[in-house]
Structure formats: structure tokens, C-alpha cells
Amino acid sequence: MTIGWYLAVSAIVFSLGAVGVIVRRNPLVVLLCLELMLNGGNLALIAFARMWGSGDGQVLALVVMTVAACEVCIGLGMIVAIYRRKLPVDVDELRELQG
């Protein structure tokens, strides 16, 4: 398989994730769609690393995974805090930053 197919898959996954971030209202699902976008970027990184035969892209993909894990950690903590304060778990209703 040529590298182009992998890049096409990564582009499709990234834009699907972007549509999900725009469309969905549940912050949990918004985080999931953010994961989709990060994974699309990861796939492109690894495809390009394979193309050049160097490991830099793979290292960068691992760093992206670390950042994604941190984002999940903070995001889920925020969702749990929102739920504890009896606020609506809904992106459209959470308009103000005041707790």
C-alpha cells in the first residue's frame, strides 16, 4: 500500500472528529471527538515517519499520546466537577466560567 492511503484515512478521521466537536453537546463526547482528531494526526505522523524511514515521527506520536492522556485526565476531572456541582453536563448551557 502506498503512503497516500494512510494519509487519506487520517484526513477523514481528523475531519470526522472536527465535525463531532462541533455537533455534539455532551462534553464527554466532545472529548472523545478530540481524541479522534489527535489520532488522525498521529496516523499522519507515523505515515510520514515511515515515508522518511526516521523515528522522529514515532517519537512525536508518542508525545501526542502523552498529551492526549493529560487532556483526558483534566477534561474528565472537569466533567466530574461539573457534575458534582449539579450543573448541566451540556456544552451549550455551560456558558460562563463562574463556578
Place this chain on the structure above:
Amino acid sequence: MSALFCFIAGIGAIAGAVGVVVLRDPFFAVLALVGHLLSLSVLFLLLRAEFVAAVQVVVYAGAVMVLYVFVVAYIGGRDESEHVVQIGERMRGRGPAGASLRLGAAVLGGALLVELLIALLGTGLKAVSEYGAPYKPGGHAYGTPAYIGELFLTRFLLVFEGASFLLLIAAVGAILLAGRRGGISEADERLRDRLTPLDLLRPRGTGTMREGVGDDLGLVRVPQPAAVEPAHESGVGSQEPAEPVAVGEPPAGGPR
């Protein structure tokens, strides 16, 4: 053979992504994301990134998704559809406004996809249409854990340390965000005055976690009268109004 696997895994990845966006129940969305991650790790394997594929399965599809499932179970995966009508009415003063917004989002996503495809495939890069750099299998080959580890500890040492520090900050932040504020919640507050056999056995003020968190130290407060007094009072109170109940009660809950 690798072409077949590539197509199957690519279709699986795209189907999983569609599932995440489309499915209503957050629990099923998480499961769709797990499927997406697994097929993406197959793609990583086909691209000779063995270590990244293993990390993808173990850390991502294993640990992170379990965290997601826990949070979905905690806050209760609720259907969004009842909220859609409500918010649409409030925003526009009439029925559901979700359809036009959703169409706009689809148009935006399509534009983004076309743009990305042009950027990734339509440029004049000749190397994109190749099969990649030559690959020599071996113990220290491209993509093996030894290769990645050597890169991480030589060329990318600063990145490695930065990633570990970032993880530490994220862990502290998550504890600050989702941790209990008051130390002990109200349900535990009621349990605090109850005597347990451990309280009688251990000497006062010997630093349990409860004493460290709570406002009272065990050596100042003697918990026995607090535990006995309410029972005694209720026994006295129940003697006055009803005779037959009061006759039965004092031997059971008496002032022993």
C-alpha cells in the same frame, strides 16, 4: 496481503470514528472509539511502528478508555435528544434548531476534509506516492522498542522529561479538580461519631487519617457521650406519648 489488512483496518477506523460522532449513548461512543483505536493500531503495525501500536492498545485502548467508561458510568450516560428541543426553543424561540446547525457543521467538516486532502495528497510531493523507506528487519530495526527507547534517551531526552513533567502536572490538576473539597462528605459526617472497636483499642491522638482531616482531634473529644446521649434522649421522649411502645423499649435501649 498487507493491502487487504490496510483496507480492512482503514474501513474499521473510519467506521469507528463515524460511530463516535453519530451514536447517541456516550457509552456506545466510547466502545466505538475502542474499536477505532484497535483498528488504528493495526494500521500502525502495517506502518512498521510496533512499539507505538503496542502503546496504542495497552495505554490508549486499555487504560484511558477504562477511565472514560468509569466517568460515563458515574455521571450516567444520558440521551441528548431531550435537551436538543429545549435548547433549540430557547435559542430561537421556536422548534428544534439542531438541523440547520448540524448541516452547517457537516459543510464545515467537508470543507476541512477537502482542504486536508489537498494539503496531504495533492501537493507536488513525489515521495508521498512511494511505499516508504527501505526496511531491514532485525533486533534493532526501525520501530522496535529498542529503537524508540534509544531515540528517547539520546536525541529526545528533553522531550521525554517534559512529557513526564506534563503527566505530573495533569495528575495534580485532576486531583485538584475532581477531589473532595471538605475532606469528609456529609455521609461520612454522620459516621464520625460512631464508636468502632478500633477506637477503643488504639490510644487517643495517634494520628489516624480521620483525625488529620477532620476538625476535631481524637485526644480532645471523648466520643462516648456523643454516641450514647441521642439514644438515651429518644428513649425518654418515647416514654411520654405512647404507653405500650414505651414499655417494650426501655430494656432494649435503656441507659446501660
